[in-house]
Amino acid sequence: MNFNNLNQLYRSVIMDHYKNPRNKGVVENGSMTIEMNNPTCGDEIQLTLNVESGIVKDVKFQGQGCSISMASASMMTEAIMNESVERALEMANEFSNMMLGEDYNITDDMGDVEALQGVNQFPARIKCATLTWKALEKGFKESDK
Numbered sequence: 001m002n003f004n005n006l007n008q009l010y011r012s013v014i015m016d017h018y019k020n021p022r023n024k025g026v027v028e029n030g031s032m033t034i035e036m037n038n039p040t041c042g043d044e045i046q047l048t049l050n051v052e053s054g055i056v057k058d059v060k061f062q063g064q065g066c067s068i069s070m071a072s073a074s075m076m077t078e079a080i081m082n083e084s085v086e087r088a089l090e091m092a093n094e095f096s097n098m099m100l101g102e103d104y105n106i107t108d109d110m111g112d113v114e115a116l117q118g119v120n121q122f123p124a125r126i127k128c129a130t131l132t133w134k135a136l137e138k139g140f141k142e143s144d145k
């Protein structure tokens, strides 16, 4: 794909997260582990979280894949850290809206997440960007049972 169509500032933010991932690793004694793949691109991600009293006390990711999938995971961990599960799910919903080209509301507390907005011009890469958020939603749903 040709990233030249992406806004230059956004592209540099994405590459910064890819090269210097935030919260990479595994949360020791975490309360939740989720693994998810995106076979169309070969992206693999594992999230570990420590959720206490409905608050994301810690979250880390590890895995391998393209720059979009890894940068998105890095951005997501920053966005949801110390947020409530409810708020994290709202963020996941707004991210999904952004990727679908619908009206969305990415607020300042979501950090760099909006840098991925331009990815919605590349339908084949949308799954790369949403992988980490889909994994998060899956984890919260399963822990809700």
Ligand code: ZN
Binding pocket: 038, 041, 042, 043, 065, 066, 067, 068, 069, 128
């Ligand atoms: Zn990918």
